[in-house]
Amino acid sequence: MSAMDPGGRNDAWPLICPVCERELRSGPGSLVCPSGHSFDVAREGYVNLLPPQHRVRGIEGDSLAMLQARRRFLESGHYRLLLDQLVAEVGSCLAHSDVARSDAARGACVLEVGCGEGYYIGSIAERLKGRGDATPVFVGADISKSAVRLASRRYHHARFLVADVRRRIYLQTGSANVLLDVFAPRDASEFARVVPPSGTAIVVIPSEAHLASLRTALGLLDIQEDKEAHVRERLRDGFRLADRKELRYPMELSADSAMDVMRMGPSSRHRTEDSAALGGDSIATEAAFVILRLERT
Ligand SMILES: C[S@@+](CC[C@H](N)C(=O)[O-])C[C@H]1O[C@@H](n2cnc3c(N)ncnc32)[C@H](O)[C@@H]1O
Numbered sequence: 001m002s003a004m005d006p007g008g009r010n011d012a013w014p015l016i017c018p019v020c021e022r023e024l025r026s027g028p029g030s031l032v033c034p035s036g037h038s039f040d041v042a043r044e045g046y047v048n049l050l051p052p053q054h055r056v057r058g059i060e061g062d063s064l065a066m067l068q069a070r071r072r073f074l075e076s077g078h079y080r081l082l083l084d085q086l087v088a089e090v091g092s093c094l095a096h097s098d099v100a101r102s103d104a105a106r107g108a109c110v111l112e113v114g115c116g117e118g119y120y121i122g123s124i125a126e127r128l129k130g131r132g133d134a135t136p137v138f139v140g141a142d143i144s145k146s147a148v149r150l151a152s153r154r155y156h157h158a159r160f161l162v163a164d165v166r167r168r169i170y171l172q173t174g175s176a177n178v179l180l181d182v183f184a185p186r187d188a189s190e191f192a193r194v195v196p197p198s199g200t201a202i203v204v205i206p207s208e209a210h211l212a213s214l215r216t217a218l219g220l221l222d223i224q225e226d227k228e229a230h231v232r233e234r235l236r237d238g239f240r241l242a243d244r245k246e247l248r249y250p251m252e253l254s255a256d257s258a259m260d261v262m263r264m265g266p267s268s269r270h271r272t273e274d275s276a277a278l279g280g281d282s283i284a285t286e287a288a289f290v291i292l293r294l295e296r297t
């Protein structure tokens with residue numbers, strides 16, 4: 001049976017030490033490697049494994065204001081259909097995973113990279129816990145400490161850590177049976193390192209139609225042309241496309257929600273607030289996601 005902390009989180013997360021890359025084990029209030037490197041577990045339950053010397057200047061991740069806007073927007077349910085789809089995808093990967101047979105002692109691990117304030121991995125953990133023989137460990141990683149702190153406070157069935165996922169995810173090689181990436185940075189070689197053979201990466205990207213009318217109304221940044229082709233090309237090393245789904249549906253956004261879209265995204269760095277562009281009205285727009293399921297080769 002998996003170890004649980006008093007908050008109900010699975011304690012058996014398969015981490016490595018950022019200094020020597022040996023296995024980290026849970027001690028009282030800290031994580032320790034066999035070489036004696038030790039990392040405090042914060043009161044909220046997260047761990048910051050990104051040492052200052054691994055931080056790249058200028059790469060900070062999302063600010064608290066962006067994260068708060070994202071949380072307001074997500075909690076108003078606009079991407080609920082995407083979440084439902086991801087719960088189904090992850091559930092199906094776990095049901096078909098042979099981890100229970102091959103490594104019963106460790107159990108399965110579901111990782112979200114660039115998890116932000118925790119909506120997807122935290123909700124997936126809540127909805128999938130207790131299914132099957134052993135509850136997998138659900139882990140969210142983000143470079144923003146504010147993100148990890150917010151996520152950890154809200155979602156008690158997942159574990160969160162600070163990491164630069166383009167550099168090192170600080171998970172053991174081959175330990176992430178399912179890796180989830182929703183609108184977040186990708187690194188093919190690090191993804192291929194942590195996902196074992198027969199494991200899965202689920203990558204969600206916006207299609208060109210995503211929020212198109214809203215982006216025009218607010219002058220937000222466009223979705224990069226050929227983004228999907230670009231992402232697929234970059235992940236070809238180590239992964240094969242097993243499934244591709246499009247999820248599209250209309251949305252009516254209040255002026256406040258529309259402004260939160262601006263505040264939570266990269267456009268917030270380039271624009272000052274301009275709600276006048278919406279005239280206080282709601283706006284009809286569309287969500288359009290592409291969900292790629294990639295199998296580790
Ligand atoms: C567009 S947000 C998506 C957040 C979340 N997946 C969601 O959809 O709600 C991108 C996230 O990636 C994080 N991020 C950016 N660069 C990163 C890096 N190198 N390593 C880890 N996280 C990173 C940001 O802090 C931010 O939370």
Ligand SMILES: [Zn+2]
Nearest residue numbers: 017020033037
């Ligand atoms: Zn160490």
